[in-house]
Amino acid sequence: MADIPAPAPASGAPARPARPRGKAYQAFIDGVGANNPVFMQVLGICSTLAVTNVVSNTVVMCLGLIWATAMSNLSVSILRRWIPARVRMIVETLIIAVWVILVDIVLRAYLPDMSRTLGPYVGLIITNCIVMGRTEAFGLTNPPGLALIDGISAGLGYSYVLLIIAVIRELAGSGSIMGFKVLGQWWTNWSIFVMPAGAFFLLATFIWIVKGVILKEAKK
Amino acid sequence: MTDWSTLGPLAVFFGAIFTNNILLTNYLGMCSFLSISREIKSSMGLGAAVVFVMAMTNALNWPIHYYVLVPLGLTYLGFIVYIIVIAASVQLVEMIVERVSETLYQNLGIFLPLITVNCAVFGAVLFMFIRKYTFLASLAYGVGGGLGWALAIVAMAGLRAKMSRARVPRGLEGAGITLIITGIMALAFMGFSGMIPAA
Amino acid sequence: MNKRLFIVAFTVIVTAGFVAPISLAYLLTKPRVDLNEQVFLMRSVLAAAGIPLPASPAEVVRVFGERAEEAPGKDGGPAYYRIKDGSGGLSGYVFIRSGPGLWGEITAAVGFDRSLQKLTGVDFLKQSETPGLGARISEAWFREQFRGKRGPLAPVAEGQSAGENQFDAITGATLTTGFVKDILNVTFSRVKDLVD
Numbered sequence: 001m002a003d004i005p006a007p008a009p010a011s012g013a014p015a016r017p018a019r020p021r022g023k024a025y026q027a028f029i030d031g032v033g034a035n036n037p038v039f040m041q042v043l044g045i046c047s048t049l050a051v052t053n054v055v056s057n058t059v060v061m062c063l064g065l066i067w068a069t070a071m072s073n074l075s076v077s078i079l080r081r082w083i084p085a086r087v088r089m090i091v092e093t094l095i096i097a098v099w100v101i102l103v104d105i106v107l108r109a110y111l112p113d114m115s116r117t118l119g120p121y122v123g124l125i126i127t128n129c130i131v132m133g134r135t136e137a138f139g140l141t142n143p144p145g146l147a148l149i150d151g152i153s154a155g156l157g158y159s160y161v162l163l164i165i166a167v168i169r170e171l172a173g174s175g176s177i178m179g180f181k182v183l184g185q186w187w188t189n190w191s192i193f194v195m196p197a198g199a200f201f202l203l204a205t206f207i208w209i210v211k212g213v214i215l216k217e218a219k220k
Numbered sequence: 221m222t223d224w225s226t227l228g229p230l231a232v233f234f235g236a237i238f239t240n241n242i243l244l245t246n247y248l249g250m251c252s253f254l255s256i257s258r259e260i261k262s263s264m265g266l267g268a269a270v271v272f273v274m275a276m277t278n279a280l281n282w283p284i285h286y287y288v289l290v291p292l293g294l295t296y297l298g299f300i301v302y303i304i305v306i307a308a309s310v311q312l313v314e315m316i317v318e319r320v321s322e323t324l325y326q327n328l329g330i331f332l333p334l335i336t337v338n339c340a341v342f343g344a345v346l347f348m349f350i351r352k353y354t355f356l357a358s359l360a361y362g363v364g365g366g367l368g369w370a371l372a373i374v375a376m377a378g379l380r381a382k383m384s385r386a387r388v389p390r391g392l393e394g395a396g397i398t399l400i401i402t403g404i405m406a407l408a409f410m411g412f413s414g415m416i417p418a419a
Numbered sequence: 420m421n422k423r424l425f426i427v428a429f430t431v432i433v434t435a436g437f438v439a440p441i442s443l444a445y446l447l448t449k450p451r452v453d454l455n456e457q458v459f460l461m462r463s464v465l466a467a468a469g470i471p472l473p474a475s476p477a478e479v480v481r482v483f484g485e486r487a488e489e490a491p492g493k494d495g496g497p498a499y500y501r502i503k504d505g506s507g508g509l510s511g512y513v514f515i516r517s518g519p520g521l522w523g524e525i526t527a528a529v530g531f532d533r534s535l536q537k538l539t540g541v542d543f544l545k546q547s548e549t550p551g552l553g554a555r556i557s558e559a560w561f562r563e564q565f566r567g568k569r570g571p572l573a574p575v576a577e578g579q580s581a582g583e584n585q586f587d588a589i590t591g592a593t594l595t596t597g598f599v600k601d602i603l604n605v606t607f608s609r610v611k612d613l614v615d
Binding site: 042044196199203208209 | 244245246247248249250251254296297299300303304307333336337338339341342343346347350389390391392394395396397399400402403404406407410
């Protein structure tokens with residue numbers, strides 16, 4: 001999807017001179033499109049498959065991940081000159097863990113039912129390859145402003161793929177979206193979409209379609 | 221309340237491999253699974269390393285949680301503590317692998333330290349607390365969970381080896397076809413559920 | 420030596436620097452989290468007793484205070500709840516029962532009328548069954564169907580239950596349905612021993 005423009009320009013770029021604006025835009029498009037963590041880099045699959053059987057869970061998960069990725073990227077970037085090379089991964093993991101714990105605490109306090117449903121998968125954001133991957137690949141070597149944008153865009157890139165899969169899974173598997181029954185009695189639930197196998201197949205199909213589009217573009 | 225959490229460690233062990241496979245049922249540990257499963261030897265090596273790490277972290281995290289964090293009311297810091305324990309276990313396993321087999325160490329490369337952030341290992345820790353397993357059951361879950369993950373990755377490596385001469389549509393090469401095979405494996409493993417009542 | 424020291428010092432400082440704010444967040448939200456837990460339990464007990472649930476947590480606490488009373492278990496058994504009707508007389512009981520499920524423990528609030536033979540309702544406090552399949556036991560239609568049923572219960576194909584001893588299973592969740600049946604039937608058989 002390299003040549004499909006991103007849905008919104010990076011107007012959230014912090015007050016910086018004109019030159020980085022080009023970089024900011026590039027960083028944003030990258031995360032959502034050409035370097036999409038889910039279907040291009042094939043990262044963060046674990047939670048993709050686990051929570052996408054219900055749309056509302058997916059929404060909360062995505063918000064949590066965008067928060068964790070953006071804030072971790074930002075923190076790592078700010079500290080990047082001081083992080084000793086030997087303990088690099090541990091420090092990154094610690095920082096990520098802290099931001100995720102914040103999400104967990106907020107959920108338990110203000111959305112307890114959601115917290116109960118998501119269960120361990122909130123904590124598992126810590127080991128989500130996307131978050132770690134971005135801090136390693138971008139946060140360590142880029143200024144905070146860009147790192148923040150990169151984090152948000154990787155999170156967004158992850159989110160829209162997940163939401164598409166979730167809508168399909170919940171619609172076909174339970175006939176509802178966000179808990180509202182959309183399809184009537186005539187629809188026999190395709191239970192396979194609610195189960196792990198269906199998630200694997202859907203993601204594979206998604207990747208297939210995307211790669212097909214890209215390969216066609218490359219041929220031209 | 222029924223004290224069902226004295227579910228036999230043996231039931232938990234077999235459950236973790238078949239009916240409750242941490243990769244095929246809980247979708248954990250996919251990232252390294254997708255990359256390493258190209259080669260059978262490295263898959264076996266990584267699988268063994270994961271079994272070790274999971275067993276060790278479960279064995280260490282259980283007492284830390286119940287005898288340190290809970291009495292001190294510090295369970296909210298749990299995530300940080302568990303990750304540190306996992307990191308330490310991985311360091312240990314890394315040293316062992318390096319001593320035992322230099323080639324395996326080279327083959328696994330970055331994936332050995334990456335076990336630290338393997339969702340399967342962290343997930344196993346979280347699940348053992350959510351399901352309130354006893355110590356023995358947690359240990360059984362660690363070993364079984366690791367074995368289940370190893371089983372999935374070795375099976376996948378074997379399948380991919382057989383498939384190396386098959387004509388896969390270009391768009392599906394790599395991740396795509398692996399995911400489809402994983403889906404079919406997940407379906408197959410679902411057939412095991414009910415084999416162990418109340419596992 | 421200096422380098423090692425720096426590495427350790429850095430890690431400790433970063434950890435402390437980050438852990439402090441989360442500790443703060445935790446302490447600030449703790450009362451709320453505890454209240455959530457309590458309200459959750461109260462809501463389940465009221466639902467199992469067949470009492471219509473108020474919308475706000477404060478109302479839930481108030482109604483619970485008026486209608487439910489915790490009683491210590493008989494002979495050291497598990498505690499249970501006496502349910503009072505509008506004028507303070509005894510109208511039923513609610514027990515918290517657990518049993519194994521497919522993935523983890525299932526904990527349910529099971530409500531009985533005064534005769535201890537008919538159910539006033541069932542609510543699930545804790546379950547980790549397969550999302551979209553076994554987890555549907557928390558859905559309203561599944562829970563509501565238990566009002567007025569008598570034990571021992573037998574599951575039938577979804578939509579086909581008739582009579583006080585049958586209930587609709589969840590299609591595709593035979594095992595979880597079986598576990599729920601077990602929890603309820605055990606409760607039916609032991610209920611006389613649980614109350615004074």
